[in-house]
Structures are given as structure tokens and as C-alpha cells.
Amino acid sequence: MTTPKGPQLAVLSTADENGARLGAQILQPSGWPVPKGYANGMAAEGRIVVTGGVIGWDAEERLADGFVGQVRQTLGNIAAILAEAGARPEHLVRLTWYVVDMDEYLANLKELGKVYRTIFGAHYPAMALVQVVRLVEKAARVEIEATAVIPR
Numbered sequence: 001m002t003t004p005k006g007p008q009l010a011v012l013s014t015a016d017e018n019g020a021r022l023g024a025q026i027l028q029p030s031g032w033p034v035p036k037g038y039a040n041g042m043a044a045e046g047r048i049v050v051t052g053g054v055i056g057w058d059a060e061e062r063l064a065d066g067f068v069g070q071v072r073q074t075l076g077n078i079a080a081i082l083a084e085a086g087a088r089p090e091h092l093v094r095l096t097w098y099v100v101d102m103d104e105y106l107a108n109l110k111e112l113g114k115v116y117r118t119i120f121g122a123h124y125p126a127m128a129l130v131q132v133v134r135l136v137e138k139a140a141r142v143e144i145e146a147t148a149v150i151p152r
Contacts, residue, residue, distance in 0.1 A: 023151025038127035044149035089120035091148040
């Protein structure tokens, strides 16, 4: 008999505050450190909801002030798009962040965490963070793409 090589995978179910299963599962290889503020992977079955790149402007296309303000508006915009499909933030399985200044992001981690939890709660899907030279809207500091899965 052979012993499997590499880490074993832990699959952690997600549930709402009432214990109802949300459909998504957090994928956490055993022995790996538990990530802070994101998941290594997610698995889900159901209806997929995908956003385009969302930035921090309002319905009149006015960008919020500052990096944290734009993140707050961006996350709120994503929540509104999800709601149009009947999804909630806890259905998120992936977020990809594009920022024009990684140092600006890192300098605001504590405040960003508060903003994130206010809008999305303590649900942390798989995430990627990428620094880019610029975004289509020159004054935009952040753009985020989201993928959610609504359980059947």
C-alpha cells in the first residue's frame, strides 16, 4: 500500500448565521497555514454569477474620494450586482482585485478589512491581488471582478 504524497485537503462547508449551508466549500490543504482575509480555494455547485471589472463610482459615474472610499463603493457596487441575480456576498467564490498602487493597498489593510467586513461580512472567498499600470478610468485606484455561485 502506498501513502499519498503531498498535503491532504480539508473541505470546510460554509453556512449562514442560522447554520444553513450556502453551497460553497472552502478548500484548505491540511498542514497549510490558514490564510487571513481570503481562501486558498473554493468549490461550489449552482448558478454562476459573474461581474465585469467594477470600479468605485456611483450611478452618476462619480468616483469616490481616495483609495478606501473607492474600495467601499466598489464592494457596494458588487453587492448591488449580486442582488440583481438573487445572490448575496456569502455566495462569492472569487474576487480579483486590480490596484494601481500596491503600497497604497498595503498601507490601508486595517481600514480595508473593516470596509470589507461591513459590506461582505466575514466571508472570504478565493482572491487574487494584481498591481496594474493603470485602469481604463484614469482616476480609478481599484477595479474588482467577482464570481459568485448561488446554490440550487
